[in-house]
Amino acid sequence: xxxxxDPAVADQRWQRVWDERQCFAASDTTDKPRAYxxxxxxxxxxxxxxxxxxxxxxGDVLARYKRxxxxxxxxxxxxxxxxxxxxxxxxxxxxxPGGWTRENIANMKAQLKRLGFAxxxxxxxxxxxxxxxxxxxxxxxxxxxAGLVYRKESAxxxxxxxxxxxxxxxxxxxxxxxxxxxxxxxxxxxxxxxxTDFAEELLEGLGDLKDWPDxxxxxxxxxxxxxxxxxxxxTLSNGESLPVYTTRPDTIFGASFVAVAADHPVAQTVAEGSxxxxxxxxxxxxxxxxxxxxxxxxxxxxxxxxxxRHPFSGADLPVYIANFVLMDYGTGAIxxxxxxxxxxxxxxxxxxxxxxxxxxxxxxxxxxxxxxEAEAGDGVIVNSDFLNGKSVADAKADVxxxxxxxxxxxxxxxxxxxxxxxxxxxxxxxPIPFIHCDACGVVPVPKDQLPxxxxxxxxxxxxxxxxxxxPTWKHVDCPKCGKPATRETDTLDTFxxxxxxxxxxxxxxxxxxxxxxxxxxxxxxEQYIGGIEHAxxxxxxxxxWTRALRRTGLINVGEPFASLFTQGMVTHETYSREQNxxxxxxxxxxxxxxxxxxxxxxxxxxxxxxxxxxxxxxxxNVVDPDAILADxxxxxxxxxxxxxxxxxxxxxWSIAGIEGCARFVQRLWRLFGQYDAGAEGEDKALDRKRxxxxxxxxxxxxxxxxxxxxxxVYELTxxxxxxxxxASRSSAIRAILLLVAPMMPHLAEEAxxxxxxxxxxxxxxxxxxxxxxxxxxxxxxAIQVKxxxxxxxxxxxxxxxxxxxxxxxxxxxxQRALDGAEIRKVIVVPDRLVNLxx
RNA sequence: GCGGACGUGGCGGAAUGGUAGACGCAGGGGACUUAAAAUCCCUUGAGCCUUGCUCGUGCGGGUUCGAGUCCCGCCGUCCGCACCA
Numbered sequence: 016x017x018x019x020x021d022p023a024v025a026d027q028r029w030q031r032v033w034d035e036r037q038c039f040a041a042s043d044t045t046d047k048p049r050a051y052x053x054x055x056x057x058x059x060x061x062x063x064x065x066x067x068x069x070x071x072x073x074g075d076v077l078a079r080y081k082r083x084x085x086x087x088x089x090x091x092x093x094x095x096x097x098x099x100x101x102x103x104x105x106x107x108x109x110x111x112p113g114g115w116t117r118e119n120i121a122n123m124k125a126q127l128k129r130l131g132f133a134x135x136x137x138x139x140x141x142x143x144x145x146x147x148x149x150x151x152x153x154x155x156x157x158x159x160x161a162g163l164v165y166r167k168e169s170a171x172x173x174x175x176x177x178x179x180x181x182x183x184x185x186x187x188x189x190x191x192x193x194x195x196x197x198x199x200x201x202x203x204x205x206x207x208x209x210x211t212d213f214a215e216e217l218l219e220g221l222g223d224l225k226d227w228p229d230x231x232x233x234x235x236x237x238x239x240x241x242x243x244x245x246x247x248x249x250t251l252s253n254g255e256s257l258p259v260y261t262t263r264p265d266t267i268f269g270a271s272f273v274a275v276a277a278d279h280p281v282a283q284t285v286a287e288g289s290x291x292x293x294x295x296x297x298x299x300x301x302x303x304x305x306x307x308x309x310x311x312x313x314x315x316x317x318x319x320x321x322x323x324r325h326p327f328s329g330a331d332l333p334v335y336i337a338n339f340v341l342m343d344y345g346t347g348a349i350x351x352x353x354x355x356x357x358x359x360x361x362x363x364x365x366x367x368x369x370x371x372x373x374x375x376x377x378x379x380x381x382x383x384x385x386x387x388e389a390e391a392g393d394g395v396i397v398n399s400d401f402l403n404g405k406s407v408a409d410a411k412a413d414v415x416x417x418x419x420x421x422x423x424x425x426x427x428x429x430x431x432x433x434x435x436x437x438x439x440x441x442x443x444x445x446p447i448p449f450i451h452c453d454a455c456g457v458v459p460v461p462k463d464q465l466p467x468x469x470x471x472x473x474x475x476x477x478x479x480x481x482x483x484x485x486p487t488w489k490h491v492d493c494p495k496c497g498k499p500a501t502r503e504t505d506t507l508d509t510f511x512x513x514x515x516x517x518x519x520x521x522x523x524x525x526x527x528x529x530x531x532x533x534x535x536x537x538x539x540x541e542q543y544i545g546g547i548e549h550a551x552x553x554x555x556x557x558x559x560w561t562r563a564l565r566r567t568g569l570i571n572v573g574e575p576f577a578s579l580f581t582q583g584m585v586t587h588e589t590y591s592r593e594q595n596x597x598x599x600x601x602x603x604x605x606x607x608x609x610x611x612x613x614x615x616x617x618x619x620x621x622x623x624x625x626x627x628x629x630x631x632x633x634x635x636n637v638v639d640p641d642a643i644l645a646d647x648x649x650x651x652x653x654x655x656x657x658x659x660x661x662x663x664x665x666x667x668w669s670i671a672g673i674e675g676c677a678r679f680v681q682r683l684w685r686l687f688g689q690y691d692a693g694a695e696g697e698d699k700a701l702d703r704k705r706x707x708x709x710x711x712x713x714x715x716x717x718x719x720x721x722x723x724x725x726x727x728v729y730e731l732t733x734x735x736x737x738x739x740x741x742a743s744r745s746s747a748i749r750a751i752l753l754l755v756a757p758m759m760p761h762l763a764e765e766a767x768x769x770x771x772x773x774x775x776x777x778x779x780x781x782x783x784x785x786x787x788x789x790x791x792x793x794x795x796x797a798i799q800v801k802x803x804x805x806x807x808x809x810x811x812x813x814x815x816x817x818x819x820x821x822x823x824x825x826x827x828x829x830q831r832a833l834d835g836a837e838i839r840k841v842i843v844v845p846d847r848l849v850n851l852x853x
Numbered sequence: 854g855c856g857g858a859c860g861u862g863g864c865g866g867a868a869u870g871g872u873a874g875a876c877g878c879a880g881g882g883g884a885c886u887u888a889a890a891a892u893c894c895c896u897u898g899a900g901c902c903u904u905g906c907u908c909g910u911g912c913g914g915g916u917u918c919g920a921g922u923c924c925c926g927c928c929g930u931c932c933g934c935a936c937c938a
Contacts, residue, residue: 019891055938057938058937058938060938095938098937098938099936099937099938100937100938171936172936180936181936182936182937183934183935183936183937184936184937184938185936185937186936228858230857230858231857233856233857233858234856234857234858234932234933237855237856237857238856238933238934238935240856304935304936305934305935305936306854306855306934306935307854307855307933307934309854310854310855310934311854311855312854339854357854357855358854358855361854432935433935435935436935436936438936439936440936441936508936509936509937509938510935510936510938513938546932546938547857547858547931547932547933548932548933548937548938549933549938550857550932550933551856551857551933551934551935552933552934552935552938553938555935584931584932627864628931629931658865658876658877658878659864659865659866659876659877659878660865660866661865661866664859664865664866665859665865665931666865667864667865669864669865669878669879671864671878671879672864672865672877672878672879674878675877675878675879676877678891678892679877681891681892682892685892722865722866722867722876722877723867723875723876725876725877726866726867726875726876726877727876728876729876729877730875730876733876795872796872797871797872798872799871799872799918799919801918801919802871802917802918802919803919804872806872807872828905831905839918840918841918842871842918842919844871847871847872848871848872848919850871850918850919851918852918852919
């Protein structure tokens with residue numbers, strides 16, 4: 016064996032062998048148990064970043080481990096290839112989005128290959144290719160036939176200077192990112208998917224997802240937002256009826272005004288007779304469409320002069336048009352209870368409206384003033400006539416019952432979840448397969464005419480949707496009547512692309528989206544891994560899409576992802592200098608890092624080491640995986656990714672850390688070099704340590720607690736190094752080689768070959784363990800006096816309680832700590848501790 | 854603004870309510886070497902009256918024989934908020 020392991024040679028060598036032997040191609044026809052391991056596929060931005068390396072390393076370790084434990088593993092990779100960055104590149108650099116994207120894919124694929132991931136490249140897909148999005152169009156038509164697709168008006172961010180629709184991230188401080196113009200809300204007719212039809216199912220389904228993080232399930236639950244409340248109608252002073260919805264009917268006596276959305280019919284009617292109301296409604300159109308923006312904006316209202324009669328008290332409440340009321344939720348009108356809703360509180364404070372307490376922690380505090388904010392918590396009802404003294408829950412039920420009895424309202428379930436708007440006024444996406452005909456209306460493209468392919472000859476020099484401007488593309492004959500008609504020029508949200516790619520990975524026939532029988536063999540995904548930022552939208556849409564396909568009879572899978580894991584971000588410290596009162600940042604490549612300081616290579620002067628934050632271009636704290644790969648090899652970078660930080664938390668990148676990993680690669684290599692197949696003699700303690708480590712590492716990998724597995728590998732390595740040569744020692748070396756095979760596959764193959772083993776370690780079996788060796792026969796007992804540790808004693812496992820107590824009392828240290836005090840109580844936990852309470 | 858999480862040495866972290874700090878990094882000391890690299894050994898929470906004792910898991914309370922872990926209230930940081938992916 017060579018003295019040093021050379022990753023530059025070994026990485027390439029084994030990557031070629033894996034490729035040639037098609038080691039990681041998943042078979043659809045096998046008797047083995049299946050394991051579908053999937054990481055969220057990347058957007059092809061051009062270069063792999065550390066976040067990708069982490070994500071795919073986590074999945075790869077699991078996939079390789081699953082293979083070693085006898086599973087047929089499906090571990091595919093593809094590209095989420097539609098989206099805005101390609102169009103931005105087209106505008107900025109004059110390149111075609113397709114060419115730019117495909118070049119990025121080629122680069123990133125080469126980078127992934129250099130990391131030695133055990134991926135089935137034969138199933139690679141890119142969502143921007145017609146052989147993917149054509150099937151998506153077919154599925155969209157299936158959902159249309161099932162009644163799950165419709166069109167309605169919906170607001171977008173409109174840039175009045177560029178005359179274009181902006182994404183939320185393109186709106187900065189209420190202005191268009193390029194033009195700087197104030198953005199307005201504009202209504203367009205757009206395509207929607209009826210995700211709300213599945214609200215109950217999606218909520219209920221969360222209960223079956225035992226291996227999803229509770230936080231993700233909770234976030235989805237809150238997002239779906241099922242609420243039981245009361246819908247009832249106020250009678251207005253003009254005789255009209257105004258339906259409102261409230262989740263807090265218990266607070267009805269605290270209502271001090273009524274508010275409607277700016278696009279509510281009542282607001283429209285009022286505006287007809289008032290130019291001031293009109294102006295206010297126009298004012299409400301200013302600004303973007305995001306929830307965060309709407310809710311942090313100053314609460315504004317317009318007094319319509321109308322009043323609404325309170326159903327119990329008969330009081331006349333003023334009716335406002337308010338910018339914080341949403342037309343999309345409930346009825347677009349609310350009864351406002353300032354004491355117990357913060358938005359209402361802010362509004363009432365601004366317009367001098369009464370704030371009445373109707374919930375208190377104690378009936379005696381009925382007139383306690385508010386401490387500058389609303390109180391949304393539980394309590395007892397006060398100042399509320401017949402509701403006084405009731406709990407919040409009882410009062411809710413009582414008011415709903417009275418409303419239903421009186422025939423002026425009814426209990427109702429309302430969802431926060433809104434239907435999914437999938438229209439995008441952009442070029443680089445899946446064309447929505449519909450045709451607009453003056454005579455026949457909106458007509459689906461017949462399936463035999465799919466795919467509707469994007470035109471290649473498009474111009475990005477003018478803002479707006481190139482499909483709309485294209486001279487010929489949209490002009491077609493109506494499939495129904497044959498007369499001239501136009502294509503739909505909106506494309507699909509890229510979340511649609513990522514809502515079924517995991518099905519296409521499992522099965523990809525040419526003539527249809529997938530084969531349901533093959534899909535059933537692989538789905539659900541056994542382990543899905545990706546960022547927490549996808550906790551709601553992507554995961555909810557994928558769950559919805561899967562259920563929608565089941566309802567249309569296309570598949571028989573409900574939940575696509577059996578187990579979900581959300582990994583943390585890769586972070587790095589920042590380097591900066593203050594210049595002219597501003598921080599100038601330097602990249603890690605420009606800086607020489609010492610133990611506790613850092614200097615700029617260019618001039619040798621010091622730079623300030625800043626906080627450890629998410630790698631980002633603006634702070635220049637980005638490290639390119641390729642450079643690391645070239646310096647340290649794939650195994651070192653993979654080892655770094657799984658060491659130290661638990662995968663769900665942030666991982667701080669450091670050059671010292673990667674150097675430590677590279678050193679450990681060499682240390683293992685030296686250890687493997689000491690393997691002696693002919694060594695004799697038994698080392699019971701090492702045998703025990705070996706099997707305990709094998710069992711624990713297996714548990715850790717299955718729990719994705721890789722940092723713990725890594726710590727155990729270090730411990731076993733040290734134990735082997737300290738042991739004398741023996742058959743046990745060689746056996747332990749062989750075991751640790753198998754343990755690290757999923758983590759450092761190149762080193763493992765090289766060593767496997769060097770010690771004379773047959774075949775590839777990638778195809779070897781996980782080492783078996785002897786259950787008898789897993790339990791220790793001795794344990795160390797803690798001896799406490801009044802809960803404080805005073806001594807320890809090592810005894811045989813299972814030593815009796817009274818014996819432990821006697822040992823504790825016999826301890827000199829214990830006697831000194833007791834200092835003659837009388838023992839009042841003794842707590843003995845077998846194999847754990849003795850606590851003497853004096 | 855609303856929803857969700859996280860907080861333990863210089864750093865990343867470990868710890869079924871039961872010996873806080875496993876393991877790694879960084880630091881200190883030493884061996885080997887002409888020297889360096891590489892490697893190996895020892896050491897490293899803070900404080901003190903140092904056979905040992907006291908304090909210590911963001912802050913303030915509480916439950917318990919015993920709390921990093923459970924409960925209540927704060928503070929700070931991060932993620933999401935429906936057209937970024």
